[in-house]
Amino acid sequence: MARTFNFSAGPAVLPEEVLLQAQEEMLDWHGSGMSVMEMSHRGKEFVSIAEQAEADLRELLAVPDDYKVLFLQGGASSQFAMVPLNLLQAKTTADYINTGAWSKKAIAEAKKFCKVNLAGSGEASGFTTVPAQGELKLNPDAAYLHFTPNETIGGVEFPYLPEAGDVPLVADMSSTILSRPVDVAKYGIIYAGAQKNIGPAGLTVAIIRDDLIGHAAAKTPAMFDYDILAGANSMYNTPPAYAWYLAGLVFQMLLRKGGLAAMAETNQRKAKALYDAIDNSDFYANPVDINCRSLMNIPFTLANAELDATFLAEAKEAGLVTLKGHRSVGGMRASIYNAMPEEGVQALIDFMADFEKRNG
Numbered sequence: 001m002a003r004t005f006n007f008s009a010g011p012a013v014l015p016e017e018v019l020l021q022a023q024e025e026m027l028d029w030h031g032s033g034m035s036v037m038e039m040s041h042r043g044k045e046f047v048s049i050a051e052q053a054e055a056d057l058r059e060l061l062a063v064p065d066d067y068k069v070l071f072l073q074g075g076a077s078s079q080f081a082m083v084p085l086n087l088l089q090a091k092t093t094a095d096y097i098n099t100g101a102w103s104k105k106a107i108a109e110a111k112k113f114c115k116v117n118l119a120g121s122g123e124a125s126g127f128t129t130v131p132a133q134g135e136l137k138l139n140p141d142a143a144y145l146h147f148t149p150n151e152t153i154g155g156v157e158f159p160y161l162p163e164a165g166d167v168p169l170v171a172d173m174s175s176t177i178l179s180r181p182v183d184v185a186k187y188g189i190i191y192a193g194a195q196k197n198i199g200p201a202g203l204t205v206a207i208i209r210d211d212l213i214g215h216a217a218a219k220t221p222a223m224f225d226y227d228i229l230a231g232a233n234s235m236y237n238t239p240p241a242y243a244w245y246l247a248g249l250v251f252q253m254l255l256r257k258g259g260l261a262a263m264a265e266t267n268q269r270k271a272k273a274l275y276d277a278i279d280n281s282d283f284y285a286n287p288v289d290i291n292c293r294s295l296m297n298i299p300f301t302l303a304n305a306e307l308d309a310t311f312l313a314e315a316k317e318a319g320l321v322t323l324k325g326h327r328s329v330g331g332m333r334a335s336i337y338n339a340m341p342e343e344g345v346q347a348l349i350d351f352m353a354d355f356e357k358r359n360g
């Protein structure tokens with residue numbers, strides 16, 4: 001068996017030790033005589049798995065007591081609708097910052113439910129930078145301010161936390177959650193699809209301040225109502241049980257490894273090494289403003305785009321896969337989430353240097 005270094009943006013690489021543990025527990029979880037996939041979500045075994053996962057995530061992110069942690073289905077994309085449905089209350093407008101592809105999708109969905117005030121945009125820069133706090137045109141009557149801390153496709157992230165006063169801050173953290181500590185108390189809602197930096201696809205984590213729960217619009221489907229989901233401990237219907245379990249194994253592994261401060265250090269080292277390799281070469285380039293460069297998703301282009309296919313084919317040959325850039329951007333993209341080991345990043349850097357020597 002040969003594992004590759006997988007640079008996929010999502011579903012993405014999972015920690016090998018977690019996969020091995022899941023393999024070990026696959027047929028008989030802790031003497032239960034069954035796989036977690038076969039368990040009733042209401043049985044004491046799965047309830048203990050679910051509760052442990054929540055407790056561990058709370059510990060990792062130091063989630064304050066007045067926040068609910070939900071384990072949901074529907075992906076981050078469902079949150080694009082759930083946020084306005086649950087947070088607008090009597091208000092008719094929400095603030096959004098547009099920093100790229102995922103912001104745009106969130107905005108398009110919100111427009112079905114309310115007036116969107118574009119509080120800031122990186123569009124003029126080709127989404128290579130994010131608007132500064134001083135440039136934001138915030139509406140004090142907005143129901144919330146939504147932003148995307150890390151744009152997975154463009155590889156651009158906020159170097160600061162937007163400040164919106166009393167207006168709740170809502171963050172789509174799909175591609176950056178668990179990559180470093182965050183001060184949860186600064187947010188109204190943090191949500192994330194699991195398939196980038198948490199676990200397998202099919203699970204979505206939402207961390208919601210209590211006062212934002214219980215105000216869903218009248219015709220909100222039950223599956224979209226935070227109050228119903230929270231009231232049922234994320235088990236209003238059958239939850240994504242196996243993905244929840246696997247996410248729990250990831251949380252335990254992160255705690256064993258020293259938590260998110262340790263992750264942040266490693267992630268900074270990994271990203272710096274790759275950006276240095278790109279910046280120190282005339283053959284590779286990354287367009288993103290240095291202050292807004294993503295630690296997780298690093299797009300880069302080759303000086304000659306005609307070599308893209310050769311680069312990808314030879315990289316694959318070297319065990320470095322899923323490096324093709326998003327179809328909307330082209331070039332390459334290396335996603336280097338928590339589970340990408342430093343050796344993987346170093347192997348990519350070595351390959352890039354060798355490729356340049358032969359083709360530059």
Ligand SMILES: *Cc1c(COP(=O)(O)O)cnc(C)c1O
Pocket residue numbers: 010074075076077078102148150151152172173174175193194196
């Ligand atoms: C991947 C991604 C999404 C979409 O997530 P789904 O779970 O597929 O709906 C949304 N936002 C960001 C920032 C992402 O990276």
